[in-house]
Amino acid sequence: MKQNRRNFIITSGLIGGAVLTPSLFNNAFGKNINIIGENKKMKFTFKPYTLQLKHVFTIATSSRSTTPVMLTQIEYDGIIGYGEASMPPYLGESHETASKFLSKVDLSQFNDPFKMDEILEYIDGIDEKNTAAKAAVDIALHDLVGKIIGQPWYKIWGYDKSKTPNTSFTIGIDTPEVVKQKVKEATAYNILKVKLGRETDKEMIETIRSVTDKPLVVDVNQGWTDKHFALDMIYWLNERGVKMVEQPMPKTQLDDNAWLTEKSPLPTFGDESVQRIPDVIKAHGIYSGINIKLMKCTGLREAHKMVDLAKSLNLQVMLGCMTETSCAISAISQLAPEAVWGDIDGNLLISNDPFDGIIIVDGKVTLNEAPGIGLTAVRSF
Amino acid sequence: MKQNRRNFIITSGLIGGAVLTPSLFNNAFGKNINIIGENKKMKFTFKPYTLQLKHVFTIATSSRSTTPVMLTQIEYDGIIGYGEASMPPYLGESHETASKFLSKVDLSQFNDPFKMDEILEYIDGIDEKNTAAKAAVDIALHDLVGKIIGQPWYKIWGYDKSKTPNTSFTIGIDTPEVVKQKVKEATAYNILKVKLGRETDKEMIETIRSVTDKPLVVDVNQGWTDKHFALDMIYWLNERGVKMVEQPMPKTQLDDNAWLTEKSPLPTFGDESVQRIPDVIKAHGIYSGINIKLMKCTGLREAHKMVDLAKSLNLQVMLGCMTETSCAISAISQLAPEAVWGDIDGNLLISNDPFDGIIIVDGKVTLNEAPGIGLTAVRSF
Numbered sequence: 001m002k003q004n005r006r007n008f009i010i011t012s013g014l015i016g017g018a019v020l021t022p023s024l025f026n027n028a029f030g031k032n033i034n035i036i037g038e039n040k041k042m043k044f045t046f047k048p049y050t051l052q053l054k055h056v057f058t059i060a061t062s063s064r065s066t067t068p069v070m071l072t073q074i075e076y077d078g079i080i081g082y083g084e085a086s087m088p089p090y091l092g093e094s095h096e097t098a099s100k101f102l103s104k105v106d107l108s109q110f111n112d113p114f115k116m117d118e119i120l121e122y123i124d125g126i127d128e129k130n131t132a133a134k135a136a137v138d139i140a141l142h143d144l145v146g147k148i149i150g151q152p153w154y155k156i157w158g159y160d161k162s163k164t165p166n167t168s169f170t171i172g173i174d175t176p177e178v179v180k181q182k183v184k185e186a187t188a189y190n191i192l193k194v195k196l197g198r199e200t201d202k203e204m205i206e207t208i209r210s211v212t213d214k215p216l217v218v219d220v221n222q223g224w225t226d227k228h229f230a231l232d233m234i235y236w237l238n239e240r241g242v243k244m245v246e247q248p249m250p251k252t253q254l255d256d257n258a259w260l261t262e263k264s265p266l267p268t269f270g271d272e273s274v275q276r277i278p279d280v281i282k283a284h285g286i287y288s289g290i291n292i293k294l295m296k297c298t299g300l301r302e303a304h305k306m307v308d309l310a311k312s313l314n315l316q317v318m319l320g321c322m323t324e325t326s327c328a329i330s331a332i333s334q335l336a337p338e339a340v341w342g343d344i345d346g347n348l349l350i351s352n353d354p355f356d357g358i359i360i361v362d363g364k365v366t367l368n369e370a371p372g373i374g375l376t377a378v379r380s381f
Numbered sequence: 382m383k384q385n386r387r388n389f390i391i392t393s394g395l396i397g398g399a400v401l402t403p404s405l406f407n408n409a410f411g412k413n414i415n416i417i418g419e420n421k422k423m424k425f426t427f428k429p430y431t432l433q434l435k436h437v438f439t440i441a442t443s444s445r446s447t448t449p450v451m452l453t454q455i456e457y458d459g460i461i462g463y464g465e466a467s468m469p470p471y472l473g474e475s476h477e478t479a480s481k482f483l484s485k486v487d488l489s490q491f492n493d494p495f496k497m498d499e500i501l502e503y504i505d506g507i508d509e510k511n512t513a514a515k516a517a518v519d520i521a522l523h524d525l526v527g528k529i530i531g532q533p534w535y536k537i538w539g540y541d542k543s544k545t546p547n548t549s550f551t552i553g554i555d556t557p558e559v560v561k562q563k564v565k566e567a568t569a570y571n572i573l574k575v576k577l578g579r580e581t582d583k584e585m586i587e588t589i590r591s592v593t594d595k596p597l598v599v600d601v602n603q604g605w606t607d608k609h610f611a612l613d614m615i616y617w618l619n620e621r622g623v624k625m626v627e628q629p630m631p632k633t634q635l636d637d638n639a640w641l642t643e644k645s646p647l648p649t650f651g652d653e654s655v656q657r658i659p660d661v662i663k664a665h666g667i668y669s670g671i672n673i674k675l676m677k678c679t680g681l682r683e684a685h686k687m688v689d690l691a692k693s694l695n696l697q698v699m700l701g702c703m704t705e706t707s708c709a710i711s712a713i714s715q716l717a718p719e720a721v722w723g724d725i726d727g728n729l730l731i732s733n734d735p736f737d738g739i740i741i742v743d744g745k746v747t748l749n750e751a752p753g754i755g756l757t758a759v760r761s762f
Contacts, residue, residue: 114537145539159496159498337498
C-alpha cells in the first residue's frame with residue numbers, strides 16, 4: 001500500500017487534525033519521517049588498540065597488564081556507530097584472529113542497518129567462534145541503529161533505568177597488602193567481587209574483611225573441583241557476608257554444579273558454562289543464574305534474547321564484562337535494568353579509555369539519555 | 382553524567398566534526414533529540430465496538446455472526462496509539478469484563494511511555510486472565526511508542542519485512558455449497574486453512590479439493606480425542622496436500638499430543654495449549670511449533686518474547702488471530718518476518734473495519750513503513 005501524506009497524517013493520531021507543515025510534523029513526532037538512506041551503504045572499519053590496566057590483573061589461571069581490543073565503526077548516512085571486541089588472551093581471540101575475521105566483513109551489501117537479524121546472521125555465519133569479533137560488529141550496529149532511531153537501547157527495549165543494579169568492583173588475587181590497598185581504592189563501590197579458586201581463598205576473604213564489611217560476591221572461575229569442598233566453602237563464605245558464587249566448579253562437572261546449586265545457601269551463577277543461547281537452556285537446573293557477557297555471546301542482540309530466555313526459565317541474570325573500554329561497557333549496561341547483579345567494571349580497570357559512556361554513581365550503573373549504546377564522548381584513537 | 386552539547390555532538394559520530402545548528406543536527410539524526418514529554422501524562426480511553434462478520438463463522442464448538450471488540454487509545458504529547466481487544470465469546474471475555482478491567486487502568490501515574498516493562502507489569506497485575514483486555518493496552522502502547530520513535534516495530538526489532546509468510550485464509554465449517562463458494566472467493570490467498578474436528582472432516586477436505594489444489598493447513602481445535610485416529614487422519618491429510626495440523630487433540634492430552642508429533646509426517650502446532658510464556662516451555666517436546674495470538678498472550682511485548690523463546694527451543698512459530706480489526710492484525714504482523722506460518726486473516730472476515738493497516742499482497746503479509754504498529758489510516762469509530 002503506497003502511503004500518501006493524508007493517510008500518514010490520519011495515521012499519526014495527532015489530536016485535532018491540524019494541517020501540519022513538514023517541519024512541524026517532524027517535531028510533533030520527535031523524528032524525521034523520511035526513510036533515510038535506502039540507497040546508502042554501510043561502511044565498516046576496525047582498528048587494533050591495547051588497553052593499559054591500572055593494576056596487574058590476576059585470575060585463577062593467569063596474570064596480565066594489558067588487554068588487546070579491536071575498536072570498530074560502522075558509518076552510514078553521516079552517522080557513526082562504535083563497537084569493540086575485547087580479547088583477553090585466555091579466551092583465544094587476538095588482534096590477529098579479529099583482524100582476519102573482520103577483514104571478511106562486507107557490510108556494503110546491506111543498504112538498511114535496521115535489518116539487524118539478517119546482518120548479524122551473516123556476521124555469525126562468516127566463521128565459527130570469534131565471538132568477540134562478532135560482538136564488535138553487533139555493538140557498532142546497535143550504536144548506529146539507536147542513533148538513527150534517536151533513543152538509547154534500554155528505552156527501545158522498554159526498561160526502566162532506575163532499576164539498574166550496583167556494579168561490583170573486582171579485587172584480583174594478590175598479596176594481602178595489595179588487596180587491602182585495592183579495597184581502600186574501591187570506596188565508590190557498594191559490592192566487591194573477589195576472585196577465588198586458589199589455596200589462598202580464605203586468606204583473601206579474611207584480608208578483605210579486615211578492611212571492609214561491604215557485601216561480597218565471589219568468582220571461583222571453575223577453581224573448586226570437589227563438590228563437598230565447594231559446599232563447605234560456600235557455607236563458610238555465607239557466614240562472612242558473601243552474597244553470590246560465580247562458576248564454583250568446572251563447567252564440565254554438570255551434576256556436581258547442579259548438586260551444589262540445590263544445596264547451596266547462596267545463588268550460583270554459570271559463567272564459563274554459558275556462552276550463547278543454547279547454554280542458557282542447559283543452565284536451567286544446574287545454576288541459579290547466568291552471567292551474560294557480550295564478548296562470549298556475540299553481542300547485544302543475542303544478549304537481549306538470553307536475558308528474556310533466562311527470565312522465562314526462572315534463571316537470574318548477571319551481566320559481566322572483560323577489561324574493556326566504555327564502549328562495550330556502555331553497550332552491556334543497556335541491559336542492566338534486567339539484571340540482579342552487575343559486574344560492569346571493566347572500563348574502571350584501564351588507564352587509556354578512548355570513550356566516555358555510562359558511569360557509576362554511588363556504586364550503581366547509571367544510564368544516560370544518549371542514543372544508541374550511551375556513549376557521551378569519544379576521543380580520537 | 383550531565384551531557385552537554387559538545388559531548389553530544391562528539392558522541393553522534395558525525396563525520397568531519399562540523400558545527401551543526403540544532404535543526405541540521407536533528408535532520409542528520411532523522412530525529413529530534415529533545416526528550417519529549419518528561420512531565421506529560423498518558424491518557425487512556427476505550428470504547429466497545431462490534432465487528433460484523435461477512436459470513437457466519439463456525440468452529441468445532443460454536444457459530445456466530447458478530448465479535449465484540451474493545452477499541453483503545455493512549456494519548457500522549459499529541460500522539461495517539463491505537464489498540465484493540467477481540468473477544469470471541471468462547472474465550473470468556475466480553476464487553477462487560479473488558480470494561481470492568483479497563484476501567485481500573487490508570488496510566489496517568491506514568492510519565493514515560495518508554496517504560497513498557499513497568500507499565501505492562503502493572504497492567505498484567507491488575508487482575509488475572511483478561512488477556513485480550515491486557516493486549517488492548519499493550520497494542521496501544523506499542524503503537525504510541527513506535528510513533529514516538531518514528532519506526533514500525535518490525536524495524537525496531539531488526540526484522541526483514543521481505544521475510545513475511547503467506548497468510549492462510551480460513552474456510553469455516555459449512556455446507557459443501559458454501560465451502561466451495563468460500564474457496565472460490567479466496568483466490569487472493571495461496572494457502573487455505575480448514576477448520577476440522579467434526580465427523581465431516583474428510584468430506585470438508587474432499588469438497589475443497591474438488592475446487593482447488595492449493596496447499597492447505599488444518600485446525601482441529603482439539604477435535605480429535607483418539608491418537609491413533611488422529612495419526613490416521615494426518616496421514617490421510619498429508620496425501621491430500623495438507624502441510625500442517627493445528628491443535629490436533631485436546632490440550633490436556635499431553636502424552637498423546639507428544640506421541641502424535643513424534644509420529645506425524647506433518648508438523649503439529651499447539652494453539653489452545655499455548656497462551657503465555659510458560660506454555661512455550663511446556664510445548665517443547667509436545668508440538669513442532671506454537672501458535673502465538675495477541676489476545677491469548679496479553680500483547681506484543683509478551684508475543685515478541687515468546688517468538689524468541691520458541692526459536693531458542695527449536696519450536697516453529699505460527700502467528701494467529703481472532704476475528705479482529707486491522708489494528709490488532711497490523712500489530713501481530715510486526716512479528717510476521719519471524720513466523721513460518723501466518724494465520725492473519727481476521728480483518729478480512731469483517732465488514733466494518735475502522736482501520737487500514739498492513740495488507741495482503743499476492744497472499745503474503747505485507748508490512749508498510751508507518752511507525753508503530755503500521756496503521757495507515759483510521760476512520761472515526
